[in-house]
Amino acid sequence: MSEKVLMKGNEAIAEAAIIAGCRHYFGYPITPQTEIAAYMAKKMPKIGGTFLQAESEIAAINMVYGVSSAGKRVMTSSSSPGISLKGEGISYLAGADLPAFIVNVQRGGPGLGGIQPSQSDYFQSTRGGGHGDYHMIVLAPASVQEMAELTVKGFDLADKYRMTAMILADGTLGQMMEPVSLDIKVSPEPEKPWATNGTKMQREHNIVNSLSLVPDELEQLNIERFKKYAVVEQNEAMYEEYKCDDAEIVVTAFGIAARVAMHAIDRAREEGIKVGLIRPITLWPFPKAPFEKYADKAKCFLSVELSMGQMIEDVKLATKCKKPVYLCNRVGGIIPTPDEVLDFIRKLNQGGAL
């Protein structure tokens, strides 16, 4: 089963979700992630699952709420403007402590924006996105293989912590094809004694709800939820380190930007420049450890992003601003070329303050 096939990132997510046991998909089409819905439309009816094109994004996310309340694995997917519409539902999922899996294949914004790749929903996803105090687990794949693997991981984490897990990808990762092996290990689904799936006259009613009108009780719910978040931060941060050991310049980037950065780093290394990469794989929880480690050793950090500079704030927090953090970015659907990143690295290496 380890034969590699060429798949689009969007298709890999859809197939991996099915492998993870998801049998319920609700969505509304939007470029550049529509292949996920198309794949589900084709596959779900054949395996006894549900594919439903909802009347809107808002309807779709609330259908997710319903299925999750009943204890089943469920997902929705969209792209940036559609995720904004789902924001209310995502907050309700958090308030009701429901597991859910959501995919955001980002495009340029704000507003209706464009349809080309972007990473400008970093703030939206890592800070929650909707109203209230909450977090989502945010996973940032950088290859089609990771689109598949982190989808399975996302379902597992969502169930484990009763949280929303989100894949934060971009138009490039959604549209590109790469070889992928779908031989992915799936953990058994945990019991869900809280689910509203019928008492069979053998237990008390379960209630799934995000309404809590007594301030003391609501405060306590928030405090308990943040204890859970602290455990997630402790245990689930993921990252990849590349050539950082002797690095004077530490580049950081996630997703497609990390692929470009890695290319630039290889070429800079050929020129003898001591440069490495920290690639966050979880964006929330943000992997602070490698940044703390290199904050003392490196001369500076460089955040490569497809936004006006969003992850750079977490880099500054994680390094406690011990060293300068620079930004190399393109926006509006444009991806920086390896040459642009390499030029930036060269300038930093010449000691130029930028």
Add this chain to the structure above:
Amino acid sequence: MEKQYLFSGFGGQGILFAGKFLAYKGLIEGNEVSWLPSYGPEMRGGTASCSVVISDKAVASPIVAKPDVLIAMNLPSLDRFENSVRSGGYIFADSSLIERKVKRDDVNVYYVPATKLASDNGIPTLANMILMGKVLSVFGEFDDQNATSALKKVVSAKHADMLDVNLGALKIGADYKD
């Protein structure tokens, strides 16, 4: 060794299909590959393009800014991408549809009247694969068996009768001498 290809032409010329074929052939031959299409309104009647990277190491970036090989199937594609080709690189142009010559003198250029050859041979939709055949033969990468295996991956089972036709188109291109 990494080779970066950029295919470009009108929507409907089979640009994405030809790229997918090449990517699968690369995969079958044990390489790392990536395939990245243009998407959205660009594909509706306008210019369609797709980037393919074939490498013996993990593909660092699927985005091709400076192709080693440009396959241009219409004039707008040549106009747009001619200058992006790496010095010493290759340009393959469908000379049935592109009347002008390549202006640069630091690249290797092959003109193939692919659209005319396609219609002369009664396979008007396969100019893409004729051009692809030429690309493979220039690089000494034409291999019947691997090409057939790759075609099996990209030609849907419904159109299995098109396998041999596609292989035939590749051979027409491979045998073409300017």
